Amino acid sequence: MILYLVTKTLWYFPLVLQVAIAAVMLRRKLAEVFPVFFGYTVVVASRETALLFVPYTGKTYSLVYFWGEALAVLLGIGVIFETLRNILPPYPFLRLVLKLVWVLGGMAAATALLMLLFSRGPPTAQKTATEGPAAHADVAVPDKEMPPKKKDPVLESIFLLERAARFLQVCLLIIVIALMSRLGLTWQQYSVGIVVGFGIYSALNLAALEFRSHLHFVTDGMFELINSAAYNLGALIWAAYFLRSWSRTPVAYLPKTNLAEWNEAVNDYVNQCYRR
Amino acid sequence: MLSTLIVLAAAVSALALAWSLLRRVHPEIRNRDDWEERKHEIDVQIFRALLDRNEERYLRSALSRHQFQEFRRKRISLALRMLRLVEENADLLMKLGQLARLKGDPALTEKADELVATAIQFRLNLLLARLSLYLTWFFPSWTVVLPAFEVRYQNLLDSLAGVQQTGWQVLT
Numbered sequence: 001m002i003l004y005l006v007t008k009t010l011w012y013f014p015l016v017l018q019v020a021i022a023a024v025m026l027r028r029k030l031a032e033v034f035p036v037f038f039g040y041t042v043v044v045a046s047r048e049t050a051l052l053f054v055p056y057t058g059k060t061y062s063l064v065y066f067w068g069e070a071l072a073v074l075l076g077i078g079v080i081f082e083t084l085r086n087i088l089p090p091y092p093f094l095r096l097v098l099k100l101v102w103v104l105g106g107m108a109a110a111t112a113l114l115m116l117l118f119s120r121g122p123p124t125a126q127k128t129a130t131e132g133p134a135a136h137a138d139v140a141v142p143d144k145e146m147p148p149k150k151k152d153p154v155l156e157s158i159f160l161l162e163r164a165a166r167f168l169q170v171c172l173l174i175i176v177i178a179l180m181s182r183l184g185l186t187w188q189q190y191s192v193g194i195v196v197g198f199g200i201y202s203a204l205n206l207a208a209l210e211f212r213s214h215l216h217f218v219t220d221g222m223f224e225l226i227n228s229a230a231y232n233l234g235a236l237i238w239a240a241y242f243l244r245s246w247s248r249t250p251v252a253y254l255p256k257t258n259l260a261e262w263n264e265a266v267n268d269y270v271n272q273c274y275r276r
Numbered sequence: 277m278l279s280t281l282i283v284l285a286a287a288v289s290a291l292a293l294a295w296s297l298l299r300r301v302h303p304e305i306r307n308r309d310d311w312e313e314r315k316h317e318i319d320v321q322i323f324r325a326l327l328d329r330n331e332e333r334y335l336r337s338a339l340s341r342h343q344f345q346e347f348r349r350k351r352i353s354l355a356l357r358m359l360r361l362v363e364e365n366a367d368l369l370m371k372l373g374q375l376a377r378l379k380g381d382p383a384l385t386e387k388a389d390e391l392v393a394t395a396i397q398f399r400l401n402l403l404l405a406r407l408s409l410y411l412t413w414f415f416p417s418w419t420v421v422l423p424a425f426e427v428r429y430q431n432l433l434d435s436l437a438g439v440q441q442t443g444w445q446v447l448t
Contacts, residue, residue, distance in 0.1 A: 163283070167283055167286060170286045170287060170290045171286060173290050173293075173294070174286065174289050174290050174293060177290070177293040177294055177297050178293060180297060181293065181296060181297050182399065182403060183396055183399050183400070184363075184366060184367050184370055184395065184396070184399050192297060192298075195294070195297070196294045196297055196298050199290050199291070199293065199294030199297075200290075200291060200294045200295075202290065203286075203287040203288070203290035203291040203294065204287070204291070206283060206286065206287045206290075207283075207284060207287040207288075210280055210283050210284055210287070214279075214280050215280060237298075248306065248375055248378060249306060249307060249375070250375055250376065250377075250378035250379040250380075251307055251308055251372060251375040251376050251378075251379065252376075252379060252381075252384070253308070253376075253384070254372065254373070254376050254384070254387055254388060254391060255308055255311055255312070255315075255372070257365070257369060257391075258320060259362075259365065259366060259369060259391070259394055259395060259398060260394055261320045262320050262323075262362050262398060263394055263397055263398040263401060265320050265323055265324050266359070266398060266401040266402060266405045267401050268324075269327050269405055269408070270401050270404045270405050270408070272327075272329065273404075273405075273408040273420050273421060273422055274404060274408075274421075274422050
């Protein structure tokens with residue numbers, strides 16, 4: 001009973017948060033600034049809502065779940081590029097990083113697309129994949145109501161592809177977060193919120209996938225709970241950034257600083273140490 | 277097994293980085309008073325003196341090897357601490373620059389862009405400087421000389437001028 005309640009809470013809670021986030025984004029006109037993240041929020045929330053009303057054992061459930069899953073992975077990758085575009089100043093110095101991100105992103109998108117194509121395969125509504133809170137729905141349904149699980153090679157391929165897409169997504173996030181952190185681009189609160197939310201969710205999801213599918217340390221039920229909890233954490237972080245008011249007072253003048261002198265001093269030291 | 281290790285390492289790295297980014301954001305600056313309150317007054321000449329090659333040569337000749345190593349490590353630690361404090365200043369100034377942009381005054385916006393561009397350039401320099409300083413701390417007898425990223429760095433300097441002229445999209 002407790003497990004059932006926990007499962008349901010973990011399913012509904014991020015759904016409510018994401019609807020609220022989408023509403024706030026529309027109200028503050030942030031949907032125009034972050035259209036991909038807005039799309040992601042709407043897609044995941046819509047899919048979760050749709051799954052509430054679709055019979056679990058039908059083929060429709062499987063289709064909605066897996067198509068939504070692949071779309072969410074693709075949009076998740078798009079969100080990273082969107083954030084990168086918003087935060088980075090146009091330095092040619094950073095082009096190398098951007099190229100690397102594009103290559104990784106392309107690979108992740110390709111695997112996600114393959115996932116999408118494979119997802120036509122599962123004949124029954126086996127839903128143990130991972131994007132969004134519905135991933136724990138298995139736990140919510142008593143075992144006797146569930147169709148017997150067999151090892152489906154297509155489903156296994158989907159998990160493998162999802163692992164690859166997640167890994168690439170996590171690598172992209174590492175690059176973006178490291179850039180933001182090193183260059184001090186943390187004043188853009190919404191971008192920070194989006195990236196941190198995705199970073200924590202994707203990292204936990206990837207680790208859980210690994211522990212389940214490769215190391216077999218966790219059961220399917222436990223995996224789904226961990227995954228849902230991770231998604232809840234991600235949604236909470238997004239909500240904390242988007243639902244909060246970031247009203248700021250403009251300043252009328254800037255102070256005199258010796259930052260340029262410091263920059264010159266550090267630059268001189270760098271020139272001393274790095275042979276040209 | 278190797279793939280598992282790589283995957284788990286990536287997951288742990290992403291978690292650690294995301295957590296550090298979450299913690300970084302907290303110090304807020306709302307106005308110039310905040311800046312006056314939080315800024316660190318540090319003399320740049322002291323930093324220059326700490327890393328001066330001539331002084332280093334003198335110390336190397338005047339002290340025993342062991343003493344020199346110990347003394348150099350202390351100087352480097354001090355330089356690193358100073359850099360950390362100036363980095364905090366740069367963070368605050370970047371945020372202050374964003375607040376100045378909100379005013380919508382073209383002259384102020386230009387100054388703010390210049391300030392932010394300098395701060396980003398400073399942080400990029402810091403990456404290279406820290407690498408060199410840490411290496412020197414580990415090998416105090418070694419005079420660090422590393423290959424330069426001349427072309428890219430020159431590109432950066434060139435592009436900074438462009439950024440200072442046009443600014444870039446600042447969203448939030």
